[in-house]
């Protein structure tokens with residue numbers, strides 16, 4: 473008999489009742505060190521007092537009103553994002569998938585309004601993940617996500633990561649946009665080199681195609697800059713944000729330049745919940761903490777510290793781990809054993825990690841993880857590897 477919860481996940485059997493910082497407490501009272509952070513969501517850890525304060529204060533005043541009215545909390549969050557990024561304007565969603573949908577619509581509408589009605593093609597990349605809607609799976613294109621769900625939204629071309637010749641050949645006067653994650657998350661913590669992001673910007677400028685960065689996972693401070701593309705010194709025309717921006721409250725956003733957003737006039741898009749006072753009050757609290765030079769410098773320092781520990785781990789356990797990947801606190805371990813077995817073995821050490829494609833395990837801790845918790849993670853990872861070595 474089917475479970476009452478639609479069985480689309482292969483879930484671990486434990487569950488959690490409470491969280492604090494980088495720690496979760498399970499039903500039986502035991503504590504787990506959380507390097508998954510709800511898949512890069514809990515950027516300030518669990519139950520951060522600033523976020524609890526923002527949420528409860530807003531909850532007492534006003535949860536939800538329609539976008540039929542001005543929403544000052546939404547305007548405040550938009551102001552913060554515009555002040556801190558390339559963007560001129562922001563639309564709020566409830567998820568990354570919805571941000572992908574709007575990014576695609578925005579790019580196509582831009583060319584429609586210019587009278588280029590057949591300029592609808594969008595170039596995307598193998599290994600990409602943009603969400604689970606019909607549009608987002610068409611954009612990512614991976615067999616395991618699209619199989620059985622056709623016919624897919626047409627207009628997407630998928631290129632190999634790093635094949636520059638194929639890319640130059642693929643971008644034509646029918647290309648509306650290029651969409652890419654500066655650091656692939658689900659795809660296996662693959663960091664796009666700065667020179668590639670610069671090359672994409674140049675190609676977009678030369679052809680007019682709009683450049684869409686999906687920073688749903690790698691944004692909001694995770695790489696040690698507020699957004700990952702800042703490392704390369706280039707900006708997109710459109711950017712998708714979600715996961716970390718709500719710190720655990722479902723919130724996403726599309727950020728865009730005035731030019732890229734020019735087609736999105738009254739009536740072209742909407743959302744019932746997107747940008748409601750409760751979500752935006754929390755989002756503003758998150759951005760208020762993360763968009764701070766001192767905070768981001770700490771993320772970079774902790775990222776280096778974690779990386780160095782992981783390098784030692786890999787060197788000590790070559791039968792289990794092959795390499796470290798990532799930037800800042802979006803880190804991954806390439807495994808020499810089956811990655812899901814590593815995740816399960818870590819559960820036994822009460823350490824939570826997340827698998828990814830390319831036989832990787834992901835480490836996406838809270839950005840404010842304590843140094844002592846980084847050290848404790850490394851101790852537990854070493855124990856995990858030692859346990860796996862016994863059964864290889």
Ligand SMILES: *Cc1c(COP(=O)(O)O)cnc(C)c1O
Pocket residue numbers: 566567568569570572601602603604653657658686687688689690714715
């Ligand atoms: C998680 C993710 C999405 C989808 O976000 P949801 O909030 O799950 O809809 C899109 N793009 C990237 C890069 C992601 O990591």
